[in-house]
Amino acid sequence: MPKRYISREILIGSLTLGGDRAIRVQSMVNTPTLNTLATVDQVVRLAKAGCELVRITAANIREAENLKNILQELKNKKIDIPLIADIHFQPKAAEVAARIVDKVRINPGNYTGKHHRNKKYSETDYRAELEQISRNLKPLLNICKQHNTALRIGINHGSLPGHILYKHGNTPEGMVISAMEFISVCRKNNFHNLTLSLKASDVITMIEANRLMVNKMKKEGIDYPLHLGVTEAGNGTEGRIKSAMGIGTLLAEGIGNTIRVSLTEPPENEIPVAKKLIEYYGRGHSKRVGKMQWQAFGKIPVNQRDAVVSIKETKPLSDNSKILLLSYPFLSFNNLILRAAVDFNLAYEKQKPDGVFIRNGFETDSGRLKELALQILQARGLRYYKTEFVACPSCGRTHFNIEKELEKVKKRLGNIKGLKIAVMGCLVNGPGEMAGADYGFVGSAPGKVDLYQGPKILFKNLTEEEALDRLEKIILGK
Ligand code: SF4
Numbered sequence: 001m002p003k004r005y006i007s008r009e010i011l012i013g014s015l016t017l018g019g020d021r022a023i024r025v026q027s028m029v030n031t032p033t034l035n036t037l038a039t040v041d042q043v044v045r046l047a048k049a050g051c052e053l054v055r056i057t058a059a060n061i062r063e064a065e066n067l068k069n070i071l072q073e074l075k076n077k078k079i080d081i082p083l084i085a086d087i088h089f090q091p092k093a094a095e096v097a098a099r100i101v102d103k104v105r106i107n108p109g110n111y112t113g114k115h116h117r118n119k120k121y122s123e124t125d126y127r128a129e130l131e132q133i134s135r136n137l138k139p140l141l142n143i144c145k146q147h148n149t150a151l152r153i154g155i156n157h158g159s160l161p162g163h164i165l166y167k168h169g170n171t172p173e174g175m176v177i178s179a180m181e182f183i184s185v186c187r188k189n190n191f192h193n194l195t196l197s198l199k200a201s202d203v204i205t206m207i208e209a210n211r212l213m214v215n216k217m218k219k220e221g222i223d224y225p226l227h228l229g230v231t232e233a234g235n236g237t238e239g240r241i242k243s244a245m246g247i248g249t250l251l252a253e254g255i256g257n258t259i260r261v262s263l264t265e266p267p268e269n270e271i272p273v274a275k276k277l278i279e280y281y282g283r284g285h286s287k288r289v290g291k292m293q294w295q296a297f298g299k300i301p302v303n304q305r306d307a308v309v310s311i312k313e314t315k316p317l318s319d320n321s322k323i324l325l326l327s328y329p330f331l332s333f334n335n336l337i338l339r340a341a342v343d344f345n346l347a348y349e350k351q352k353p354d355g356v357f358i359r360n361g362f363e364t365d366s367g368r369l370k371e372l373a374l375q376i377l378q379a380r381g382l383r384y385y386k387t388e389f390v391a392c393p394s395c396g397r398t399h400f401n402i403e404k405e406l407e408k409v410k411k412r413l414g415n416i417k418g419l420k421i422a423v424m425g426c427l428v429n430g431p432g433e434m435a436g437a438d439y440g441f442v443g444s445a446p447g448k449v450d451l452y453q454g455p456k457i458l459f460k461n462l463t464e465e466e467a468l469d470r471l472e473k474i475i476l477g478k
Pocket residue numbers: 392393394395396397398424425426427428429430433
């Protein structure tokens with residue numbers, strides 16, 4: 001049984017994170033931060049659903065200042081839940097927020113020089129970047145120390161600083177090095193109220209980055225708590241599978257102190273998924289539910305073989321093919337999704353099967369189970385059978401109804417094998433975090449969308465309907 005990674009404990013408001021404490025559930029509101037009442041309502045709904053920490057975007061100083069009003073309204077309602085300000089691009093907003101809320105999340109990409117994706121960095125340039133991080137971060141660390149504010153260094157695979165990309169590539173190793181550069185500045189300034197996240201929309205990159213991070217921390221004798229999450233996982237079954245596979249695999253290995261399941265759905269929907277993952281895998285191993293067996297394809301009764309899915313589309317199964325049989329007592333479909341996604345990945349990493357066969361008690365709908373197996377294979381990057389979607393969970397920066405639009409895009413363009421479409425809530429972060437999508441559908445202004453082909457912008461400021469029609473025309477030629 002793997003041992004749990006025991007981090008140091010840090011304090012976020014009244015909540016202790018890390019050590020051997022329970023794994024904390026967190027989420028993020030998607031209301032405009034200047035709309036105090038709507039934001040407070042959503043925080044209250046999240047708290048009632050069992051969320052323990054809530055993140056709110058603070059895109060600028062005005063929004064950061066409004067966190068004070070949000071906090072006051074929550075106090076009036078006697079809701080005591082630690083608030084986290086989410087900062088991108090405006091380090092000054094972080095300095096304002098750090099005086100108000102319990103924790104601030106920053107993105108390293110915003111503390112270095114300008115993002116030079118194609119710049120060549122000499123050793124002198126690289127050192128200059130490190131000095132700049134140190135200079136830029138110091139005022140925030142001083143404020144955090146004065147106000148007992150915690151800090152999350154939020155490394156995103158899609159927005160690594162230019163000097164890291166140049167020297168270490170867009171890799172899990174690069175993510176860890178970026179985190180270590182920030183940790184080093186924090187430690188030099190004797191600041192330890194620190195937590196880390198290494199997120200990616202690609203599940204395997206996310207898992208690998210967190211494993212490397214834990215190994216690196218152990219090697220360096222440091223021990224900061226880890227926040228786990230898969231970014232831009234999307235919605236519905238696909239979103240749950242990706243989040244479960246990334247978070248659940250690490251929890252089963254004893255890694256992770258707090259988790260956020262990002263879904264392009266109302267944030268309250270994330271909470272039961274997060275709680276179930278903690279219940280199943282949060283003790284540093286997999287709680288026994290059902291059976292995991294290996295079987296030769298030839299031994300599976302002929303009338304059941306239709307539900308077995310080959311891992312490689314190009315490699316049909318034969319009698320001797322090694323099949324991973326995931327067999328559960330009758331689970332609700334929502335729980336089955338989580339179990340099967342994580343259990344498949346845990347088994348796949350140990351012994352590569354040729355095929356997978358999911359059974360769920362007396363469930364007779366083999367088509368549904370087969371589709372689930374295919375979705376799991378796609379989330380693992382093993383076999384693509386329909387359009388792959390990358391979609392952000394949205395936040396206070398979102399300019400359009402992303403949940404509705406994602407559903408519409410899926411309905412019209414959801415069945416194209418080998419195609420990847422990103423649906424993103426804002427222009428500030430969206431284009432940078434589209435994870436190599438073929439096309440991007442990005443909210444640019446209230447009710448307006450920009451269309452991208454790869455990194456290239458095709459059309460600006462279309463209405464949502466126009467954008468969808470044009471995207472369909474470009475992809476399907478009709
Ligand atoms: S990409 Fe989505 S989640 Fe990220 S900042 Fe923009 S709207 Fe918010």
